[in-house]
Amino acid sequence: MSLVFDLVLCLMILGTAAASLLMRSALGGIVFFIAFGNLLGIAWLSLGAVNVALAEIAIGAGVTGILLILAHARLSAMGDPVECEPTSPWMRAAVAVICGGLIVLLSVAVLSISPTDRMGAQIATLMPALGIENPVTGVLLAFRAYDTLLETFVLLGALVAVWAIAPPGGWPQRPASLAIATPVSLTVIGTFSRVLLPASLVMAAYLVWTGSDLPGGAFQGGTVLAGGILVAALGGAIALPRADDMRLRSVLVLGPAMFLGIGLGGIALGRFLSYPVGLEKALIVAIEYALALSIGATLALLVAGKPVPPAAVQEGGD
């Protein structure tokens, strides 16, 4: 049964991947890409990697999907047909040979490896001291917290990078409005968006809290929050803030700054990023909540795009 399921899943993953690559219409390609991301998430689930599955579905399919659809809508609004130029057969053949060769090499290499799990045992012995059960959270917020800290700054830097390409007159305004329809109150999405934002807040809070012991955590919670913000913005329930809004800036840096602050606090105890005994869980959860808020705001603004001049805000949507 499980073998049949896995085989069907693999075929569907390959099929949606091929479809999204071969579609001439970009919108069709995007739709298959979103399906592909969701199927990949299910594949991670069946491998037992629930955290990865959550991240793949939320970011790989969800946020990226919205991003692609928005990009498509904006390109269409500019009069771009958004279709792929036909690729020359030679190009196709060359790419197929390169990718095929790489797959063969990788398969041989992967099959030649007998996996060693040196870290698993080490993680298992260290986990009880943290007071949390989810080893993924243990790795992300304690054992490899340094990587995670730097990654939160990558995300923050990505948003600043989007700001850097604001058009003349666009700084420090709002991103182009995402609102789909007017009058807002009459549309389905308008009502839906009002309900979904608070619901996503609750779900994000739950995901972060449960992330200590079960799959979940700051990144998953933050992505759900970003989804809620985006749907609310699409429905016109909220307007996205100006880039120089100090409240926005505070939310954006809250998570990374709290992570840094707690890390630097560890120096008083001897080591940067070491947690005082007994306070590990409290500090980890505090960092995660702050991070979830910052990640949610950052992801939503990354999808919304660069600030634009006020006149363009209303025309930006479709």
Next chain:
Amino acid sequence: MSPLDLLVVAPLVFMVLSLLAGGWQRSLLALAIATMAALSVWLMTLDPGTAHVVGGWELPLGVLLRADGLAQMLVPAVTLTAGLTGLYALHQFAPESHASNAQTAAFWPLYYLMWSAANAAFLTTDLFNLYVTLEMASIAAVAMAAMGSVRAALRYLLIALLGSIFYLLGVALILSRYGTVDVTLLAGMAEADFATALALALMTGGLLVKAALFPLHGWLPPAHAAAPAPASALLSGLVVKIGFVITVRLWFEGLAAAATPAGLHVLGGIGALAILFGSLQAIRQESLKALVAYSTVAQIGYLFLAFPLIAGAGHAWAGLSFHAVAHMIAKAAMFLAAGLMLKAAAGPRIADLAGLARAMPLTVTAFGLAAVSLMGLPPSGGFSAKFLLVDAALRQGQAIHAAVMLIGGLLAAVYLFRPLAVAFSGSETPAVPAKAPSMVAAPLALALAALLLGFAGGPLAELATGGAPATVAQEPPPSLENTVKTASEDAQ
């Protein structure tokens, strides 16, 4: 307390502050330079090889930070380069305009992010952590390139992402093969099997894209030439060195077991081609910044040409470290000076520079001094680096390598004399707007530092060899003073 993590964390604190207090960039920068200078001095006083894990989590799980000779040279050089470039940038991205100018508001957080990324990359021995530092640097670098040309930046972004994916693929293979991604542990475990060799090849491929080694350099000239001058200085000075240093960590330490002499010679050969191709392209350029950007393509070649020489006689390792530092400082000086010259000139072409030597003598001097180091003339840092490399090549009987390096120096003289000759030409003195003193001083100080580096050759070469990986030929540190003296006497 240790400078190893603070050198990474301090710029991140400044990044947060710069996002919250846009109008205070001047004070923030002064504070950042003072902090980073103090931390760099502290780093240099550590014994080579000093290391500790972050947060007390032991290997193979945790992340090890280490101050080896290479890091002890590169991190202070980053402080010097980034600090002075920051002083220059205070005028190009004047904090007063942060409320109306997106580039000003974005530049400073990205600047601190890049500073942190460079230090993080030079100080860690963890292959996955290095991936994160590559991403930090790439995000900041792409955004800075976008301030000049969004088209060039997009191309850069796509290629940089491709490089990241290949690197990460290799890291995943290494993790499943050895159960660790720490270079110091891998050094004792790695075997020359197929999976390791493939991982090394994938990671190296990805890193060569990031380091812009010919023929994977295509993204660099448009991105570096179009970016604003301080951004170009950071891109050419800092960012390409990150990919290079990770390659060094892999080939001479972590996966040295899988690094065959043939592989080293391939890299060396590509490096030689990069020197020749980059130099010839630089000669052909009409625009000043494109010339300087192609010069980076050529100078990166030296770093890889040295690979097959490391294990043999001579002091190629010291030469390699020296060249990375000298190029970082001299190239930053050159881009900053070029930025000032182009602001004063009538257009972007080299022909437009006529008479500038009289109008802005200090800036043209800075350009000239940086050129001295890039060409490898004594007594500059570039000379010490190339001397050590050519000496090692000759001792090992690699006449072709030595010849390519010498020809590269001659070609550099050809392409760098051209803008200088134009700047000194003509009889009129074009009127140029007055520049802030710190804007003129920054490239001059960097160029002087690149020049004076040559006088510190002996101690620096000793520093570089300190804590060098076991694969490096262990010989007593060279005494550069004597060799420099003899060479200058020969020159006379």
